[in-house]
Amino acid sequence: MSEDIYGEGPLKIYWRNPLHSDRRIVVCENPDIDEAVNRLNEAFSEKRVVIVVGSCWVDYRGRASSKLEPGERIVIVKEDGAVLVHRSKGYEPINWQPSGCILQVFKEEDNLVIKAVKRTPHEVVTMFFDRIHFLSTFKLVDEGEFSLYASEEDMQRAILAEPSLIEDGFKPIDYERKVKPGFVDVYGIDRDGRIVVVEIKRRTAGKEAVLQLAKYVETLRRSLGREVRGILAAPEISRDARQLLLSLGLDFRRVDPKKCSELLRRKEERRIVDFFYHP
Amino acid sequence: MSEDIYGEGPLKIYWRNPLHSDRRIVVCENPDIDEAVNRLNEAFSEKRVVIVVGSCWVDYRGRASSKLEPGERIVIVKEDGAVLVHRSKGYEPINWQPSGCILQVFKEEDNLVIKAVKRTPHEVVTMFFDRIHFLSTFKLVDEGEFSLYASEEDMQRAILAEPSLIEDGFKPIDYERKVKPGFVDVYGIDRDGRIVVVEIKRRTAGKEAVLQLAKYVETLRRSLGREVRGILAAPEISRDARQLLLSLGLDFRRVDPKKCSELLRRKEERRIVDFFYHP
């Protein structure tokens, strides 16, 4: 068995000093059951993240119940009590417990037992290990922000379904329309009968987006020999891009990708309800 | 950096022998980027399971897109190419890729980059590591069977084996029967010879379940040109759903998933006993 301990600092490493108070990472290779029990108790009380790899079997009882026969798996226990039992294949854990469950660890008949209990609904996952290949516990530092964006395609579909997202009276004619050097996202006419080209961007539009729109507008203007309006639809536009947009006589319309995907979902829902109640 | 290698046998351990052909577990603590690239390439080509713990940021592009700013996380890559990025809290991975994606690993500007690409839909998850706390790769041996009880399938089988769970005189004719778009869970006739459609839910049935049943009843009524009864079988039904159910002239029957699985177990037991004692 070897053990390596890293300190708080990003690069300083403490070797074989389990008592160092700053230790953030503890790795035990091939620990015996007693040591594993100690390490896990320590980890659970300190709300450390735990990874156990070893030979285990698992019982689950709750809304349903299940039995997993022995085999080698990866078990993760997180700071908030979430538990995941992963096999060597597949996206999903074979057994699990969502966050907020209470953890117990003990030795029973020479096996390591980890019990994760949750209430409402009452559910119990019990993991039995007869061999632990390795066990590690961590204090992970993670303040990184996570941002999720809906797709540009959602925005396009939402605009086609609800053209007033661009402006009142806008009527789409076509989309993904081929113009010489590419595809126009949406193409239509405004309330005064003028041709409109819409360029959609899922994120803050920069000068590149403006130039792309300008290119399409210019191409169409020439090929049709008539006035063409250009509208940039995006959640935001950068200062420089707005400047450029105005100087080229183009318009900006704020469109939020998330709202677009919600709008689409609502439309779909209504379609189904209408089908049932007015068939 | 230390490294420990276990052999095929359950207890025999090979220390610091990276060339041993039987190695099943490789653990690298605090590896540098080049070593990590080598280990990962080796692991991916040998379809080993990988766990990486370190400081990383993640980009996702596909149906939607997302950005995860730097922080310490656990990344798991499985034999079949499934990828999971886990933060220190929560049941769900913050980023992921389902099984079947193609993996690339390389060094770029002193960072370790793991790229997981999937097609249909085309999706890319890119993970950048600037520090790796530890990296381990495994050949997990896992042939253990998994059994789940009290699923909707158990309820279906129980109803087919014991149709009085629905009502006295009910006779099932078919199950998983295809109707225009979808499948009827159980299909049969009641004591008065009327066609019955049964929709099974393993938990409290909501309005959606009622609408699902209504859809099947309506479709069959039209295609058969005769009366069709609809029965929703579930442990509970929500107030609103019950209201809707009644207004549509459908019935509810309380059926408990656990009792279904017990019934099946008892039937199975009896079958085995009968086989041995009255062959």
Next chain:
DNA sequence: GCCTAGGTCCCGTCT
């Protein structure tokens, strides 16, 4: 490839 439906779905939100 599409569509349909289930899941120990999980999770946020609202009543």
Next chain:
DNA sequence: AGACGGGGCCTAGGC
């Protein structure tokens, strides 16, 4: 608390 709907849902099964 329950109820409802969304999800990069994932996954399995049919066509």
